[in-house]
Every structure is written in C-alpha cells, then in structure tokens.
Amino acid sequence: MATKSNSLELVIRNAKGVKGETNVISCGAGLELWVTINQSGQTAKKWNLRYTDAAGKRQKARIGSYPELSLAKARAGAEDLKANAKSGVNVAKAKAREKLPQVQSTRTFEAVATAWLQKKMPEWDDAHAKRQKERLVGNIFPAFGDVAINDLTMEHIDNALAVVIARGARETAQRICSIVINVFEYADLMGFVENPVIINRLTRYRKEMPKPVTKRHLYKEMSEAEIGALLRALEESKGRWTLQTSVALRLAPYVLLRPIEICEAEWAEIDMNAAEWCIPAARMKMARDHIVPLSRQARELLLEIRPFTGANKYVFPSPRKHDAPISTASMLQAIRRIGYASTKEEGNSFCTHGFRGMASTTLNQHPAFQHLKEDWIEFQLATSKRIESEAYNILTPRSYIEERRVMVQSYADYLDDLRERVKAGEL
Template sequence: MADEFVEKMELEGKAPATLKKSRWLIDVLHPTIGSRPIADITAHELLKALKRLERKGHHESAIRARTFAGRIFRYAVATLRAQHNPADILRGALITPKVKHHAALLEPAQVGELLRAIDAYGGKIETRIALQLLPHVYLRPGELRRAEWAEIDFEAAVWRVPAERTKMRKVHSVPLSTQALALLKQLRSLENSGSFLFPANKTFLKPICENTLNVALRRLGYTNDQMTSHGFRATASTLLNECGLWHPDAIERSLAHRERDLVRGAYHRGAHWDERVRMAQWWSDYLVKLRDGAEVLRPKFGT
C-alpha cells in the first residue's frame, strides 16, 4: 500500500526530494508493521513503530512518520482495502519537539559586519558569490544552490524559479537589482560548464551540496546559533518590515510565503510586482550602505 501510494505521488509530479523522504519513512516503519495486512494494523502497533524513532531522540521524524502513515491509511480506506485509520487515534500521543528557528542576524550593524566578512571570503569564488547573492534575493538556500542559467532573464532583470523547485510548488519570480545582476554577470564570466549557476566541485552535472553555504559561514566564524544560509530570509523579512516603507503583502510575496487566506491569495496573485521591483533595488542599496559602514537610522513608529 505504501509503495502504491508513493507511485501515485510520483504520477502527481511530487518533487524528487519529497519522494525520497517518503520512501525513507516507509523503510523506517517497515521493520515493525511492514509485513502486517494493512486492514489489521492497530493503533498500538503503529505507535510501537513510531516509539522506536522517539527513543532515538528523533521526535520530529516520528511526527512526520505518523502523518505519512495516516495518508497511507486514508488512501487504503478510500480504495476499500482498510476500514479505519489508526494514525488518527495517535494525535497527541507523541512528544512534540520544540520549534527551532533558523538563526539569523537582525541588527543592521551586525548584518554589515557579515557582508564585509563575506566579501573577504577566501574559499571558492562561486561559494563567495553565492553568499554575496543570497542576501540580495533571499531565496531559500535550496532554490539558490540548484539554480540554472535558463532561469535568469538578464534583459528583463528577473529570476524565475520553476514551480518544481519552490516550497509552494508555484513559479516564483524575483526582481533583480543592479547589484544582483552584477554578481550574476560576474558568476557567468567564470564560464563554468553545465547548466547550474553553482556546480559541484567534482562534476558540473550536479549543484553544490546543501551544506556548502553553511560550512562557508562557519569558516567565516559564525556559529550555527548565530547565522545560517536560511537566516538571510529572516534578516530581509525583519529589516524590510521594520523600515516601514513597503506593504506587508509585497514583502510576503517577495519571500514566496503561502497565503493563508486563499481568497486574498487569489486576488493578490499578480499584485505588488512594481512595488517589489522598487523594493528589491532599495534593499540592495541598503545592504551596500550596511556593508560600507554607513549610519542607517531605524524608524520610530510611535512618532
């Protein structure tokens, strides 16, 4: 049943990473309940399988496994091969892990120090450019590291991230500032082979690995509790909201966040593009000021 469900996910066009994670969850559950008829599996048996993960300290994985198992059981019920979903009974039965936020620098002066440190990075030049570019476009690290040249429209100054690589599974268009375009042109001048902006060290057929940017930040002296590659998004979100110059919806659109209000999301689907273009250039200019050590005044909203 689990294999059949994953095949269905594959036909629906789910991302390879999602399919890989689903198969891993199947392997986790299989030793305990994999040989049992799905219609006979009890909530206690499923809980026993999940507790194996929990005892190893993998609390988040245990919760994901329960959720994934629930989807399989619901599919079995829908296709008349089971009559109940034991995963539903286990809601609240597992330890809820404390939410961990991605570490980020939120003080302008500290951001300026980071940008100066990145400019002085002595490692691979492609890694330096990736770190320089990320604050300007504040994409998710996976969206940046797997980027391909076909996504960049230099003439229109737009980076179009395809739907299959975005978290929301929708095309995400990013307006490019003059600073971002300059970095991309510098990267293109390296004339690396292949389609990836940031190819791996040993083969141009793959992008850099997911740890490359965080390892580079550690080399610059920033710990995992101080700054992460994903933290550039929190930096941009915080400082753009604090400046008070831009509509919150424009900021949310630039971050490609899910719209909780579906009606509002449909209405604003094409909205705020002109404002986002202006905001992208303002943000890059602001980053340059921080990097150069200029005094940047923060607004006082109470006045």
C-alpha cells in the same frame, strides 16, 4: 470437412490489425477477440468477455491475449468467469488483485506499503518520494515490516513511533503515522484488510500524539554592526571557497530567496537585460511562479560568474558533477568556516536561511523602510502569507514589480553601507 470451431480458429489466426481501428471477432456466448495495432506497429489480439453479474448489470472484462490463450482456453476461462460473477464474486476486483501477486502471496505491511509507494510515486516529485520511502525504510519496516497487515496491532505501531518521538522528532513521527494510515487505507481499498476499524483508531491516535515543539527561528536578530561584520566576512573570505559557493553566498542577502532556490538557479531563468530572475513554480516552495527583480549588486555577482558557468545549465554547477547544482550544504559549511555556529547555539550564530529573516526583520522594522507595504515584502519573500484575500485581488508574478524593484535596490544599498561602515570602523 472443417468444423465451425476450426474455421473460427483460422479466422482468428489470420486476422490482421488496421491502424486506428478495432476489429471485433465475435466468438459466441459474449466472448470477443479485439484485434488492433499496438504502439510497436504490430497486430495485438485481446480476449474480452461481456457478461451479466449477480445484480443483473451488464459488465465487461479482459481475459487475456491470443495466442497465449487459445480459443478453447478463452472459452473455458469465460465460462469460469461467468459462473463466478453469477455467484456474486466481483470479477473486476479479482482481476485487479491478480496484478499484485507479490502482495497477494505475503501481504506483510512492507509488501503492501511498497505497492502503495509504487502507486503514489508518479504523483510526487523526486525529493518527496525519497523522503516518504526513507521514513518507511528507516523507521517502520525494521519495526514491523515483516508482520502480516491483518496481524498488526496499535501496540506495534505505538512502539515504533515511540522510538521516533524519543529522539525528539515529533513532527516526523506524525508524518510517519500519516503514511501508515495511508497504507492501511490503500490496503482496505484493495480488499486486503479484514478489520478496517484500525484506520479509525490510527486517525484518533494521530490526534493524541505529542505536538511538535515550536520551530526555532532560523534567524536571530542582529544589530547593524553584526550584519555589517557578516557581510564583510563574506566579502573578505570569498577566495576560500569555490567560485560557485562564493558567488551564491554573496548573492543570498540581495535576492531574499531560500538557499535551495539559489543553488538550483538556471541561466534560462535569468534575464540580464530586464534585470529579472523568473523562477518557475516547480522550483518554489509555495508552488507559484516567482519573479525576483535584481538589484545592481545581484546583477554584478551574476556577471562575475557567467564567464565561468554561462555555458552550463546551472548558474552554480557542482565542481564534481557539472550536470547537477551545488548543494545547500556547501553554503552552510562556508558560513561555519568563517566562525558562525548553528542558530541552536548562543553567541556568534547564523545559517544561510537567515538572510531571509534578516531581510524580513529589517524591511518591516527599520525606520528607513517604514514606507514599505507588508504585501510587497511578503510577495518578495514568496511566503505563505501571500494570499489573495479578496476575490478581485488577482496577484501574478509581476504584481508590485516596480515597487519591489525599488525596495530590493534600497535594501541592497543599505547592506553595502553597513559593510563599508564596519570596514571603516564606524560601526
């Protein structure tokens, strides 16, 4: 005669899932088998236990899957779990730790930091994730990555950051310190840190770190003759570079965008009929949608390259990898090849980001543009100054669009005039 246990085993073995439903088979003492249909369309059977913890609160925990865990083993595991719960063990935290065996077994700083990275990376864009990982791999892991997280001292961390500070990268050192604090906070949350006081010490330490040196300006003020000479050089040297680099570089003065925003331009963003370039927030530094009204000169440059790259996703595809855009380095190298040094140096110097500084300085200070409002200029530059200072002053990507359209056309004509006057020897 079949026993009750054998009958239950048979029911469990033959149970079939129904799409959209959860069939619960009660196995006694709070143990349940949940039968469902998984994403692959197959029957899935999961063991769950309802129990009471040491504080008298009702809890639920997943034990495992059937048939990997038989009825007998599930019952034994359930009894062990309930015994631990009654003795005050936090079962949920214990189960979470089981999912990180590589961290549990070693718990070196590198192991914990790697687990933290894996948890955070889905929240970050690719570029930020790469930078965070490089800061750890290049600066921290070689210094104390193999040290157990509970054996780390402030001296370990101070010595590692001192190397970064010594090479002049004070801002990077502060960012690395913030990463270390984040890793320790994650470790504390997971129950790995025996003495969380180090987190408070690290926070105080970061406040006392050497402050970053004031950032150098990416643009040195240029006279009208110098601006005209630069634009003339770009025009006369356009055959020295690839078409993509040539057009991107000549477009930069007219659109007031950051180099990366130009290089990664997509044809889907550009409306030739409306003469507008609509850049999504994901591509903008300020993470806001941005519309650039195109001057006649900017539109002509885009029409120049469209027959060659119009079938591509990118306006400026890489000559080597057509599924990727050109890099900002290609624009910077072109500037260097026509005789312009880094802005760190004296004399004839410029960088591609300097086109924005040139526009800001000219539009704010030149007598011909004194009628312009600062809001129009900052909005066009898409800078952090573009703040809604009043509750009812709601700004959208199309704010000041007509004023900005006139502004960029006037500025483009001004630049062309400087270039032609240099050619004619008038400047």
